[in-house]
Amino acid sequence: DQQVxxxxxxxxxxxxxxxxxxxxxxxxxxxYFLWYKKYPAExxxxxISISSIKDKNEDGRFTVFLNKSAKHLSLHIVPSQPGDxxxxxxxxxxxxxxxxxxxxxxxx
Amino acid sequence: xxxxxxSPTHLIKTRGQQVxxxxxxxxxxxxxxxxxxxxxQGPQFIFQYYEEEERQRGNFPDRFSGHQFPNYSSExxxxxxLLGDSALYLCASSLEGRGWNIQYFGAGTRLSxx
Numbered sequence: 001d002q003q004v005x006x007x008x009x010x011x012x013x014x015x016x017x018x019x020x021x022x023x024x025x026x027x028x029x030x031x032y033f034l035w036y037k038k039y040p041a042e043x044x045x046x047x048i049s050i051s052s053i054k055d056k057n058e059d060g061r062f063t064v065f066l067n068k069s070a071k072h073l074s075l076h077i078v079p080s081q082p083g084d085x086x087x088x089x090x091x092x093x094x095x096x097x098x099x100x101x102x103x104x105x106x107x108x
Numbered sequence: 109x110x111x112x113x114x115s116p117t118h119l120i121k122t123r124g125q126q127v128x129x130x131x132x133x134x135x136x137x138x139x140x141x142x143x144x145x146x147x148x149q150g151p152q153f154i155f156q157y158y159e160e161e162e163r164q165r166g167n168f169p170d171r172f173s174g175h176q177f178p179n180y181s182s183e184x185x186x187x188x189x190l191l192g193d194s195a196l197y198l199c200a201s202s203l204e205g206r207g208w209n210i211q212y213f214g215a216g217t218r219l220s221x222x
Contacts (some may be wrong), residue, residue, distance in 0.1 A: 004150070034210065043112065043198055043213030044151070089150050095141070095164050096211065098150030 006099035023090030112214035133201030
């Protein structure tokens, strides 16, 4: 039973535009949410997180929004850069439950 | 500062065999978690070790076992390998008390079971 779902397997966006990645979860007991980024042949690297007591967290070009009533979170990347091309995983804790990932391709 | 290191990077085994994967955590980290990532899926939590004890376990059979050593390094053992055990195995480390939610991952061990 997958508790964290990323329904878009891929996203293509033009350089400089906004990338929006979405994630839904089913377990209302989750209290912490994270986004990880993964390049080929590397392990996932932590990107940004948000506690369930907040609805927004911002770090540079990355902003995560949490809508607890909808059990939905999203990651906004503005502006998108070619180096952002990677697989992005949404995760919820504890322990970490991951979505299947969204592959982002940033076009020049 | 060395990050999380895993060995070997690739491994090929046959059904019924046993395998041991190794992980050295990031310097200063004391907690190690193991994940299995099947093709096209996100990582799935296997178990976590802290103070040489298994602290939490995901939905994996007893064929999956582990160990943590006094220097915080860890091993993942899988017995009686099945074809379905073919996957990328990821190790992640964190520091207890600093929010182990934020875990640092190694590059993984790719296990192929034939």
